[in-house]
Amino acid sequence: MSQPHHSFPFTRRQLLTRIGALAGSVALYQAMTTMGHAAGTDFTHPPSLTGAKKGTRILVLGAGLAGMLSAYELRKAGYDVQILEFQNRSGGRNISLRAGDTVTELGGASQKVRFSNGNYFNPGPWRIPYHHQGLLYYCRKFGVELEPFIEVNHNTWLHSGDTFGGKSVRYREFSADFYGFTAELLAKAINQHKLDDIVSEDEHHYLIEAMKSWGALTPDLSYTKGTVSSWRRGFERAQGGGLNGAPIPSEVLARKDIMKSGLWDWMAFNQRIDMQTTLFQPVGGMDQIGKGFARQVKDLITLNCKVTKISQNEQGVTVTYNDMARGGAVRQMQADYCICTIPLSILSQLDVQVEDAMKAAILAVPYASSVKIGLEFNRRFWEEDEQIYGGISFTDQPISQISYPSHGYFRKGPAVLLGAICLERLRMTMLECLPKNVWNVLWSREVLFILNITRSFQTA
Numbered sequence: 331m332s333q334p335h336h337s338f339p340f341t342r343r344q345l346l347t348r349i350g351a352l353a354g355s356v357a358l359y360q361a362m363t364t365m366g367h368a369a370g371t372d373f374t375h376p377p378s379l380t381g382a383k384k385g386t387r388i389l390v391l392g393a394g395l396a397g398m399l400s401a402y403e404l405r406k407a408g409y410d411v412q413i414l415e416f417q418n419r420s421g422g423r424n425i426s427l428r429a430g431d432t433v434t435e436l437g438g439a440s441q442k443v444r445f446s447n448g449n450y451f452n453p454g455p456w457r458i459p460y461h462h463q464g465l466l467y468y469c470r471k472f473g474v475e476l477e478p479f480i481e482v483n484h485n486t487w488l489h490s491g492d493t494f495g496g497k498s499v500r501y502r503e504f505s506a507d508f509y510g511f512t513a514e515l516l517a518k519a520i521n522q523h524k525l526d527d528i529v530s531e532d533e534h535h536y537l538i539e540a541m542k543s544w545g546a547l548t549p550d551l552s553y554t555k556g557t558v559s560s561w562r563r564g565f566e567r568a569q570g571g572g573l574n575g576a577p578i579p580s581e582v583l584a585r586k587d588i589m590k591s592g593l594w595d596w597m598a599f600n601q602r603i604d605m606q607t608t609l610f611q612p613v614g615g616m617d618q619i620g621k622g623f624a625r626q627v628k629d630l631i632t633l634n635c636k637v638t639k640i641s642q643n644e645q646g647v648t649v650t651y652n653d654m655a656r657g658g659a660v661r662q663m664q665a666d667y668c669i670c671t672i673p674l675s676i677l678s679q680l681d682v683q684v685e686d687a688m689k690a691a692i693l694a695v696p697y698a699s700s701v702k703i704g705l706e707f708n709r710r711f712w713e714e715d716e717q718i719y720g721g722i723s724f725t726d727q728p729i730s731q732i733s734y735p736s737h738g739y740f741r742k743g744p745a746v747l748l749g750a751i752c753l754e755r756l757r758m759t760m761l762e763c764l765p766k767n768v769w770n771v772l773w774s775r776e777v778l779f780i781l782n783i784t785r786s787f788q789t790a
Contacts, residue, residue: 373464379407392671394422414635421620423454451704474622479609483721506563510553513545705749
């Protein structure tokens with residue numbers, strides 16, 4: 331039964347909260363950017379930090395990329411830096427799973443990775459946009475080799491369970507037909523003077539020609555089965571030599587099914603700036619980034635440290651933690667300043683000495699959960715049988731996406747693909763207004779909290 335629609339004014343914070351919980355962190359980041367709360371990178375060169383007082387101690391909590399890079403630059407500037415990390419490795423979310431690895435979830439469930447040697451799976455971030463210039467700079471500086479990540483492949487599949495008889499269609503077929511039918515409708519409306527109130531006489535000719543080119547239309551402004559459309563969507567039988575070498579045009583999909591399917595939304599997905607080419611990935615797995623960063627600050631990192639308390643006063647910061655490598659022994663470390671990169675969902679469970687407004691801000695930031703499934707197959711059937719080399723297939727089923735590896739093309743033997751990425755969709759009623767300082771960098775005396783908004787689990 332449909333729910334009643336309530337109309338009431340949302341504050342920006344309420345709206346952003348609903349977006350973050352309902353649509354996930356990608357939509358949240360995009361909405362924040364639109365509202366001026368977030369923006370693309372303005373990185374041109376590393377920071378030039380000066381004025382360090384000799385002997386000033388800085389404690390970094392978390393050995394992910396943010397924590398390690400902070401420590402790297404601060405040590406260069408002359409500060410005395412140490413890093414505490416909860417896990418038995420550095421790198422944070424930049425993790426790759428290989429044969430022999432064991433993954434233990436927060437709830438205690440464990441999985442043993444039984445991939446073949448040489449194969450890996452990235453359960454966290456898995457691609458880097460070209461405009462993440464800060465990350466790309468440090469990858470180059472720290473010797474992390476990158477290779478292209480194939481985001482768009484016109485030979486992958488699009489699937490809607492409610493249209494096309496439940497059968498998958500090729501990305502190129504759907505995109506060609508969607509653009510073609512859309513161009514046909516626009517061109518005929520313009521030609522019939524249905525848009526004269528918004529299309530000037532000077533624009534008329536150029537728009538008609540643009541639609542013919544963009545949509546592969548015939549001279550009579552139709553999108554239909556034929557050679558012109560088949561050069562976009564593919565031929566039923568490709569052209570060849572000999573007596574029977576003439577190509578056979580392919581049938582176009584039904585326009586009503588194309589519009590009903592909603593699959594056009596996946597084409598828009600690939601046109602967002604954070605998904606546009608060129609995308610990159612580290613050679614050998616996403617964990618290579620964390621390893622490259624760790625090589626610069628390895629001597630500063632202490633692993634297996636479970637932080638339980640952060641207290642501060644006018645003299646500095648004291649961090650209490652359990653040394654899990656030594657039976658959970660309780661230890662303390664003092665510093666003049668602390669940089670905390672602990673995820674807010676974890677930080678909110680710790681004893682952190684901050685003002686009430688800061689605690690409320692830490693508690694208020696929504697996080698979206700997800701499931702990613704790595705599947706190993708005996709052979710690269712997507713390449714050998716379907717001629718799919720990299721890219722993503724999309725479906726309206728719960729698995730959402732199937733991503734094909736952008737490395738190891740044409741290799742024989744087992745290979746791993748991303749078999750599913752399922753993002754949690756939460757239903758929410760009215761949410762309370764977020765504290766005013768949630769969307770700002772969180773400061774509290776000597777402690778700097780670095781707020782990490784996850785971007786679709788694909789960027790570092």
